[in-house]
Amino acid sequence: MTVTAREVVWSRGGRIVVDGVSLHPEPGTTVGLLGPNGSGKSSLIRLLQGAARPDAGQVELDGAPVTGRSRRDVARRIATVTQHAETDAALTVRDVVELGRIPHRTVLGGDRARDATAVDAALRQVGLADRADASWHRLSGGERQRAQIARALAQEPTELLMDEPTNHLDVRHQLDLLRLVADLPVTTVVALHDLNLAAAHCDAVVVLAAGRAVAAGTPEDVLTEELVAEVYGVRAIRVRRPDTGRLALLFDTL
Amino acid sequence: MSTALRRGVGWRPSPLARSLVVTGAVLVGVVAVALSVGAAATLGPADVSLVNVRDVLLNHLGSAQIPVTVTDDAIVWQERLPRALVAAASGAGLGLCGVVLQALLRNPLADPFVLGVSSGASTGAVLIGVLGVGGGALGLSSGAFVGALLAFGLVLLLARYTSNGSQGIVLAGVAGTHLFSAVTSFVVFAFADADATRGVMFWLLGSLEGMRWPQVWLAVGTVTVGAVVTLVAARSLDAFAFGDDVAASLGVHVQRTRVLLLVATALLTAVLVSIAGAIGFVGLVLPHAARLLVGERHRRVVPVTILLGALFMTWVDTVSRVAFQPTALPVGVGTALVGVPAFVALLVHRRSRS
Numbered sequence: 001m002t003v004t005a006r007e008v009v010w011s012r013g014g015r016i017v018v019d020g021v022s023l024h025p026e027p028g029t030t031v032g033l034l035g036p037n038g039s040g041k042s043s044l045i046r047l048l049q050g051a052a053r054p055d056a057g058q059v060e061l062d063g064a065p066v067t068g069r070s071r072r073d074v075a076r077r078i079a080t081v082t083q084h085a086e087t088d089a090a091l092t093v094r095d096v097v098e099l100g101r102i103p104h105r106t107v108l109g110g111d112r113a114r115d116a117t118a119v120d121a122a123l124r125q126v127g128l129a130d131r132a133d134a135s136w137h138r139l140s141g142g143e144r145q146r147a148q149i150a151r152a153l154a155q156e157p158t159e160l161l162m163d164e165p166t167n168h169l170d171v172r173h174q175l176d177l178l179r180l181v182a183d184l185p186v187t188t189v190v191a192l193h194d195l196n197l198a199a200a201h202c203d204a205v206v207v208l209a210a211g212r213a214v215a216a217g218t219p220e221d222v223l224t225e226e227l228v229a230e231v232y233g234v235r236a237i238r239v240r241r242p243d244t245g246r247l248a249l250l251f252d253t254l
Numbered sequence: 255m256s257t258a259l260r261r262g263v264g265w266r267p268s269p270l271a272r273s274l275v276v277t278g279a280v281l282v283g284v285v286a287v288a289l290s291v292g293a294a295a296t297l298g299p300a301d302v303s304l305v306n307v308r309d310v311l312l313n314h315l316g317s318a319q320i321p322v323t324v325t326d327d328a329i330v331w332q333e334r335l336p337r338a339l340v341a342a343a344s345g346a347g348l349g350l351c352g353v354v355l356q357a358l359l360r361n362p363l364a365d366p367f368v369l370g371v372s373s374g375a376s377t378g379a380v381l382i383g384v385l386g387v388g389g390g391a392l393g394l395s396s397g398a399f400v401g402a403l404l405a406f407g408l409v410l411l412l413a414r415y416t417s418n419g420s421q422g423i424v425l426a427g428v429a430g431t432h433l434f435s436a437v438t439s440f441v442v443f444a445f446a447d448a449d450a451t452r453g454v455m456f457w458l459l460g461s462l463e464g465m466r467w468p469q470v471w472l473a474v475g476t477v478t479v480g481a482v483v484t485l486v487a488a489r490s491l492d493a494f495a496f497g498d499d500v501a502a503s504l505g506v507h508v509q510r511t512r513v514l515l516l517v518a519t520a521l522l523t524a525v526l527v528s529i530a531g532a533i534g535f536v537g538l539v540l541p542h543a544a545r546l547l548v549g550e551r552h553r554r555v556v557p558v559t560i561l562l563g564a565l566f567m568t569w570v571d572t573v574s575r576v577a578f579q580p581t582a583l584p585v586g587v588g589t590a591l592v593g594v595p596a597f598v599a600l601l602v603h604r605r606s607r608s
Contacts, residue, residue, distance in 0.1 A: 089550045099493060
């Protein structure tokens with residue numbers, strides 16, 4: 001019941017951006033996709049989403065190739081949240097979340113009661129139920145990102161893909177968002193820049209460098225000082241938080 | 255009308271109640287369009303009463319045998335009615351194209367002419383009307399239609415080889431529009447005599463002179479097909495609100511939908527422009543007016559824009575025809591004179607709302 005990637009290769013404009021990556025998330029877990037800029041995180045997410053076809057290898061959903069399914073069919077299983085979604089349209093929060101019901105609609109309409117239930121549930125899950133009638137343009141950055149997550153949840157997916165969802169958020173909203181994502185019952189693959197966020201909230205991480213997966217496993221096992229130096233080119237020191245005892249990383253230039 | 259008012263803060267109508275309200279409003283709109291077309295047929299240099307218009311209609315549509323004068327019959331059935339119907343269809347069609355393009359290209363300034371279709375049409379018309387290309391085998395309208403399609407093809411080609419996505423199409427459209435406008439001006443400047451210039455100018459400004467039933471069928475038929483296609487695609491248009499990536503993640507075939515709707519709007523615009531010339535501002539302004547009334551959902555915006563467009567054009571054309579008797583103001587001049595202030599008012603309202 002998950003989306004998996006088997007040895008996927010993808011080149012764009014003559015450059016290989018994803019080079020033989022495999023990904024097998026455990027159902028219901030949160031998997032962090034790490035790596036410096038240009039390491040292929042976003043491209044891998046596009047492949048997992050079925051928005052692009054790999055040149056080699058395969059993305060599978062329940063063991064069958066995702067490219068063989070209809071786009072609408074895939075959208076009922078896999079939802080995606082991008083790093084920064086903007087619109088000029090005068091939408092309310094509920095309007096935005098209702099977009100998530102599009103894959104469930106047919107030409108004739110669809111099940112309106114179920115649509116309403118799914119939208120209400122999604123709004124509650126992200127804590128925006130009382131903001132449902134607010135204008136999208138009056139939301140803060142954190143609220144907008146939560147509204148996008150609610151939109152994705154309204155799709156009733158089993159898989160949630162997120163491409164750097166914390167990019168434009170302040171530290172508190174970053175923490176809130178990751179806490180929310182980690183607690184969701186869906187399988188989540190989330191591309192992240194912040195290694196400490198990944199260490200705190202991901203069940204597993206995969207580290208990409210130049211399109212290749214160079215390490216995978218629990219954050220505890222993967223995020224070693226050597227690996228961070230090799231992949232990011234910075235000097236990291238592993239410490240324990242005095243209060244929780246959890247892994248934290250301190251950085252300096254090499 | 256503010257968002258809060260429109261939504262009714264704290265009060266949520268049930269989906270059924272809401273769709274009843276929308277259906278009712280659409281029905282009222284349809285009746286209003288029919289009455290407007292009828293009223294337009296009574297107005298003009300020769301007075302024909304609404305009763306006579308009804309009698310003429312009953313004679314032709316219901317094969318009744320009500321005695322009416324031959325002049326009344328000719329004026330209503332041969333002149334004013336076809337003209338009003340083409341006006342309504344043009345307004346509906348141009349508004350429809352505006353809605354689709356604004357959503358698809360995510361550009362509130364997009365209008366039916368953003369794809370270079372209208373300037374291509376004028377080049378085609380000028381080549382026929384001034385240079386006599388085709389040796390009289392082609393009329394002004396068919397020349398315009400061919401020109402419009404060639405221009406659209408060129409714009410798509412440009413967009414393909416310059417950049418991706420909606421931005422590229424807008425840029426290519428601007429380039430195409432200016433190129434064909436320049437060619438049109440060049441041909442008029444270099445080759446046209448005063449008579450030819452006048453004829454072409456009148457057409458360039460948009461005019462509904464001399465509309466007959468064949469034009470009615472063509473315009474109404476094309477607009478109907480366009481409306482059906484757009485209503486079927488309404489949900490996909492909603493999905494474009496946050497751009498191509500989000501639309502794709504919602505299961506929309508972004509590329510396929512975009513090409514289908516671009517081709518459909520280009521064809522519809524080409525047909526309308528070749529019938530009535532480039533009538534500006536309807537396609538730009540009316541979708542915004544419709545959104546202010548019913549929000550952003552295309553299932554509602556599309557029918558409301560169609561009705562507003564039909565109403566707006568019927569009345570603007572009637573006023574342009576009646577107010578400047580015995581000649582008529584080109585309807586494109588009228589739509590711009592009314593449309594520009596309306597557009598500015600919309601922009602001010604939009605700003606004060608956000």
